[in-house]
C-alpha cells in the first residue's frame with residue numbers, strides 16, 4: 472500500500488521524458504482511450520485546419536505526419552501557404568509536444584499563426600506512427616533501431632516527402648533527440664540539400680557531460696544492458712513494468728522527489744497545474760536499443776553509429792569502432808539557429824560548446840540561463856524567449872521574408 476501511494480506521488484512529480492501516468496496503476500499497459508488521430512485530438516479542437524498523412528520509410532515503417540495551417544488561411548480566396556517547416560520532437564515524446572500549451576504559447580500553433588506551412592513529425596514507435604508494413608509491434612525486430620535510423624530513415628523520409636509535396640526546401644526545428652537526428656541527417660548531402668535552414672532547441676550531439684542524477688544512475692546501473700538482456704525491446708513507461716522500473720531506480724538511494732528536475736535539470740517556467748494534461752500524451756514508447764545508443768554516447772563521449780562491440784562492428788561496419796557522424800561535414804551554407812539553457816542537465820553547456828566548435832558554420836545562438844531541458848517546448852515564456860527570435864531568424868532568410 473505504501474508502495475502504491477509512493478507511485479502516485481511519483482506520478483505527480485514525474486518527468487515528461489520518463490514519465491508515468493495514473494493509468495499504469497490499474498494493471499493495464501496500453502492507452503486507455505480510444506485512439507483518435509492527432510489532428511482530431513489536439514489540433515482541430517483548437518480551431519486550426521489539420522490533415523493527416525502516412526509515409527513509409529525505406530525500412531518499412533509507417534509514420535504519421537500532420538500538416539497544420541492557420542485558420543485565417545481558409546478565409547482568403549486563394550489560400551497561400553507559407554514556407555514548409557517540419558517540427559521534430561525529442562525522446563519519449565511525439566508530435567503532440569509542440570501543441571501542449573495554449574495556442575498563444577505552443578510553437579506549432581504560433582508558427583501556423585505566422586503563416587508557415589507546419590508539418591509535424593512522429594518517429595517510429597510513437598503512438599502517432601502506424602506500425603510497419605510487415606512487422607508486428609510484438610516482434611523484437613520491430614524495435615531493432617536507435618536514433619541513427621530515426622535520422623537516416625525517418626527524418627530523411629519526412630524531409631523527402633514534404634519537399635516533394637510542397638516543391639520547396641523546408642525549415643527544420645528539432646528539440647533534444649530531434650536535434651541529434653537533425654545533426655546526423657545534415658551530414659548527408661542528399662538530405663541537407665532539401666533543407667533551407669534549421670533551428671535546434673537543446674542541441675545535442677555529444678553527451679558526455681550529462682549531469683542529470685537520474686540518468687547518470689541509470690547509466691551506472693547499466694539499465695540499458697540489463698533490459699536488453701532481459702529481452703525487453705520496447706521501452707514504454709506507461710506500462711506497469713516501465714513504471715516499476717523507475718521506482719526501482721529511485722529505491723537505490725537516489726532521491727526522486729523531484730524526478731522531473733533530476734532528469735531534465737530545473738525548469739524555470741513550467742506550468743505545474745498542467746502536468747496531468749501533459750501526461751495524457753507523454754511519454755511515448757521508444758526502443759531499448761535507442762536508450763542503449765544514447766548511454767553509449769554518455770559513456771564514451773562519441774557521436775557515432777551504434778556500437779555492437781568489436782566483432783559485430785567488423786561485420787556491420789567493416790571497422791572495429793562504429794563510424795562517427797562528422798559535424799564538420801555539415802555544409803557551411805546551411806543557416807543554423809540554436810538555443811541552449813544554463814539549467815539543462817541533458818544538453819550540457821560543455822557538450823554544446825563541443826558541438827559548436829566542430830561545425831563549419833557559425834550558428835546564431837540564444838542562451839537562456841534559467842532554462843531546463845523541458846522549458847524549450849513547455850516554458851510559459853517560450854514565445855518571447857525563443858519562438859519570436861526563431862521566427863525572426865527564419866523570416867530574415869530570403870524565401871520567407873514575404874510572410
Ligand SMILES: *[C@@H]1O[C@H](CO)[C@@H](O)[C@H](O)[C@H]1NC(C)=O
Nearest residue numbers: 573576742743744745748851
Ligand atoms: C496552466 O495550466 C492551467 C491548466 O491547464 C491553465 O488553466 C492555465 O491557464 C495555465 N497557465 C498559464 C499561465 O498559461
